[in-house]
Amino acid sequence: xxxxxxxxxxxxxxxxxxxxxxxxxxxxxxxxxxxxxxxxxxxxxxxxxxxxxxxxxxxxxxxxxxxxxxxxxxxxxxxxxxxxxxxxxxxxxxxxxxxxxxxxxxxxxxxxxxxxxxxxxxxxxxxxxxxxxxxxxxxxxxxxxxxxxxxxxxxxxxxxxxxxxxxxxxxxxxxxxxxxxxxxxxxxxxxxxxxxxxxxxxxxxxxxxxxxxxxxxxxxxxxxxxxxxxxxxxxxxxxxxxxxxxxxxxxxxxxxxxxxxxxxxxxxxxxxxxxxxxxxxxxxxxxxxxxxxxxxxxxxxxxxxxxxxxxxxxxxxxxxxxxxxxxxxxxxxxxxxxxxxxxxxxxxxxxxxxxxxxxxxxxxxxxxxxxxxxxxxxxxxxxxxxxxxxxxxxxxxxxxxxxxxxxxxxxxxxxxxxxxxxxxx
Amino acid sequence: xxxxxxxxxxxxxxxxxxxxxxxxxxxxxxxxxxxxxxxxxxxxxxxxxxxxxxxxxxxxxxxxxxxxxxxxxxxxxxxxxxxxxxxxxxxxxxxxxxxxxxxxxxxxxxxxxxxxxxxxxxxxxxxxxxxxxxxxxxxxxxxxxxxxxxxxxxxxxxxxxxxxxxxxxxxxxxxxxxxxxxxxxxxxxxxxxxxxxxxxxxxxxxxxxxxxxxxxxxxxxxxxxxxxxxxxxxxxxxxxxxxxxxxxxxxxxxxxxxxxxxxxxxxxxxxxxx
Numbered sequence: 001x002x003x004x005x006x007x008x009x010x011x012x013x014x015x016x017x018x019x020x021x022x023x024x025x026x027x028x029x030x031x032x033x034x035x036x037x038x039x040x041x042x043x044x045x046x047x048x049x050x051x052x053x054x055x056x057x058x059x060x061x062x063x064x065x066x067x068x069x070x071x072x073x074x075x076x077x078x079x080x081x082x083x084x085x086x087x088x089x090x091x092x093x094x095x096x097x098x099x100x101x102x103x104x105x106x107x108x109x110x111x112x113x114x115x116x117x118x119x120x121x122x123x124x125x126x127x128x129x130x131x132x133x134x135x136x137x138x139x140x141x142x143x144x145x146x147x148x149x150x151x152x153x154x155x156x157x158x159x160x161x162x163x164x165x166x167x168x169x170x171x172x173x174x175x176x177x178x179x180x181x182x183x184x185x186x187x188x189x190x191x192x193x194x195x196x197x198x199x200x201x202x203x204x205x206x207x208x209x210x211x212x213x214x215x216x217x218x219x220x221x222x223x224x225x226x227x228x229x230x231x232x233x234x235x236x237x238x239x240x241x242x243x244x245x246x247x248x249x250x251x252x253x254x255x256x257x258x259x260x261x262x263x264x265x266x267x268x269x270x271x272x273x274x275x276x277x278x279x280x281x282x283x284x285x286x287x288x289x290x291x292x293x294x295x296x297x298x299x300x301x302x303x304x305x306x307x308x309x310x311x312x313x314x315x316x317x318x319x320x321x322x323x324x325x326x327x328x329x330x331x332x333x334x335x336x337x338x339x340x341x342x343x344x345x346x347x348x349x350x351x352x353x354x355x356x357x358x359x360x361x362x363x364x365x366x367x368x369x370x371x372x373x374x375x376x377x378x379x380x381x382x383x384x385x386x387x388x389x390x391x392x393x394x395x396x397x398x399x400x401x402x403x404x405x406x407x408x409x410x411x412x413x414x415x416x417x418x419x420x421x422x423x424x425x
Numbered sequence: 426x427x428x429x430x431x432x433x434x435x436x437x438x439x440x441x442x443x444x445x446x447x448x449x450x451x452x453x454x455x456x457x458x459x460x461x462x463x464x465x466x467x468x469x470x471x472x473x474x475x476x477x478x479x480x481x482x483x484x485x486x487x488x489x490x491x492x493x494x495x496x497x498x499x500x501x502x503x504x505x506x507x508x509x510x511x512x513x514x515x516x517x518x519x520x521x522x523x524x525x526x527x528x529x530x531x532x533x534x535x536x537x538x539x540x541x542x543x544x545x546x547x548x549x550x551x552x553x554x555x556x557x558x559x560x561x562x563x564x565x566x567x568x569x570x571x572x573x574x575x576x577x578x579x580x581x582x583x584x585x586x587x588x589x590x591x592x593x594x595x596x597x598x599x600x601x602x603x604x605x606x607x608x609x610x611x612x613x614x615x616x617x618x619x620x621x622x623x624x625x626x627x628x629x630x631x632x633x634x635x636x637x638x639x640x641x642x643x644x645x646x647x648x649x650x651x652x653x654x655x656x657x658x659x660x661x662x663x664x665x666x667x668x669x670x671x672x673x674x675x676x677x678x679x680x681x682x683x684x685x686x687x688x689x690x691x692x693x694x695x696x697x698x699x
Contacts, residue, residue, distance in 0.1 A: 015697065049607060095536075095696065096432060097432070098538070098539050099430075099432060099539040100535075100536065100537065100538065100539050100696045101693070101694075101696040101697050102432070102434055102435075102693040102694065103432065103433070103434050104434055105434055106433075106434075107431060107432060107433040107434075108431070108432040108433075109429050109430070109431055109432075110429065110430040110431075110432065111429050111430075114430070114539075116538070116539070118537045118538075119533070119537045122533060122534060122537040122538055123533065123534050123538070125458055125462060127462050127465045127466070128458065128461065128462065132458075132461070135454065136454055136458055139450055139451045139454035139455075140451060140454075140534065140538055140540070141538070142451075142540075144450055145450060145454075
């Protein structure tokens with residue numbers, strides 16, 4: 001334990017969730033069905049009450065394992081990133097570590113004072129002034145009044161709200177509110193800090209400031225657990241990362257390897273063709289299916305896309321764009337083919353054949369997102385992660401060292417002429 | 426190495442009460458928040474804490490004293506006797522109803538931050554206690570108005586005030602933890618409080634209860650508390666029944682133990698259920 005700040009052993013967490021049973025794919029809304037369902041529900045809830053069990057809304061109750069047998073260790077001073085899709089169990093893990101909720105099985109050892117920042121501005125009261133909220137929020141996050149008083153000026157300066165410090169926060173703009181809330185949290189000094197997605201607040205400028213502050217805290221030798229969808233933040237901040245998938249943890253890797261594992265796993269679920277899933281809502285104009293084919297080779301790769309589009313009624317003419325994202329889900333470029341003639345106008349099925357000349361790309365997986373709309377401000381349909389393709393060949397065959405995302409995914413064609421001017425002896 | 430915190434299913438917190446002490450500052454801050462928010466954006470503000478008990482006293486004095494012509498204790502003015510009952514009753518009733526909803530009113534705190542949950546309902550009752558102190562001023566005014574000064578017995582009053590406080594803590598803890606799981610209790614409380622107002626000797630003296638029912642009546646914990654208040658304030662002109670007081674005290678102690686026990690048993694699942 002002496003070296004480890006956090007030890008997690010076989011941690012599991014189960015929730016009970018309720019479903020509404022639909023009959024024949026549709027809810028039945030006749031009075032008889034509703035009464036029957038309500039009586040059933042009442043009997044079940046009364047039985048739960050008598051047994052002292054939890055009341056679950058819905059007709060059927062199902063067990064759901066948010067975490068299953070998760071084990072890992074975090075060393076003192078380590079900054080561990082936690083990545084995974086929505087619903088992978090990240091938040092549940094953080095909630096257990098913050099002692100907000102109890103695990104169903106397994107145990108956790110924590111060596112030191114823990115502060116968790118699961119939400120920015122927890123406990124802020126809109127009727128109170130900025131000054132009062134700093135003290136309130138500080139106390140909630142576990143700071144003593146003395147600590148807060150000592151750091152008060154620093155907090156106010158960081159949040160840039162000096163002028164409004166004695167105004168009730170309900171009069172604040174949402175940006176000011178969030179800045180103040182983060183500023184309080186950023187001045188915590190626990191031994192273990194748990195942060196959930198807080199970088200998703202404020203404008204870009206402020207996000208940078210937050211990231212800088214967290215980096216500073218991390219350098220101070222504190223143990224940090226950090227959940228984010230921002231791969232850049234994970235890469236620049238964390239030494240190691242843990243990938244969660246459906247409540248199961250993959251082994252702990254260094255941050256870059258973990259991110260790649262995550263990307264592979266995520267892209268593994270996307271194919272080279274796409275058909276509209278039946279449960280996806282259908283806008284007036286929507287993609288029915290998309291398929292692609294890669295032609296040629298570097299440096300002259302051609303990507304052929306064929307999209308089938310259905311227009312259900314007369315609409316304004318539309319065009320298509322294609323977004324290219326790299327392994328980190330960062331969009332690196334966009335194709336905006338000129339549609340001739342425009343798609344649609346009249347109801348019917350359309351086929352659109354795209355031919356995209358790719359620039360030089362470093363080897364790896366790329367994901368395509370398809371958009372259709374009449375105007376850049378109006379969207380008919382948007383499939384963000386529709387299709388994936390892989391580049392295997394190297395863009396510059398002479399190069400012997402591997403490509404990394406640190407230097408971007410697009411390689412610019414370039415030449416260099418070398419002339420020796422003088423020989424020194 | 427610092428002490429290691431172990432998180433495990435069903436593990437009772439070893440340092441529970443110590444932890445509670447460590448979080449005393451949060452307790453103070455939460456009570457202060459509830460206090461300062463309580464009368465924000467109202468016109469007459471804290472006067473509400475005076476008006477409500479005063480009007481209740483007026484109505485009870487007229488209905489029970491003048492119309493129903495119920496006897497007072499000794500030669501104490503009826504209004505004073507009624508008010509000596511309203512004081513602890515209001516403390517109990519506001520404490521109970523506010524604390525019962527306190528957990529679900531603080532959902533965001535509970536699902537996002539750890540702290541001993543016991544802090545929230547108790548901080549709410551402290552706010553009710555402050556209201557109690559404010560309405561105490563009315564009592565002083567009434568005493569001057571009727572030229573009725575208390576004697577040495579008044580120094581025992583804090584003991585009974587504390588008893589009233591604990592009388593609301595016990596059931597409040599139990600009900601607030603049930604409220605997290607079953608929201609039905611949100612609707613039970615206002616009813617219970619209204620019902621309690623009539624079965625407790627608030628508008629009338631407990632001496633109107635026939636002697637043979639007296640002990641049974643004292644199992645209502647507020648009977649002992651209100652009798653105690655009247656004994657302190659009215660120069661002992663209302664009698665204090667030791668057995669009745671003991672019965673009330675026992676019921677209060679039982680509910681306090683039961684409330685804390687139930688609260689602690691369910692405390693860890695609050696974040697999942699709320």
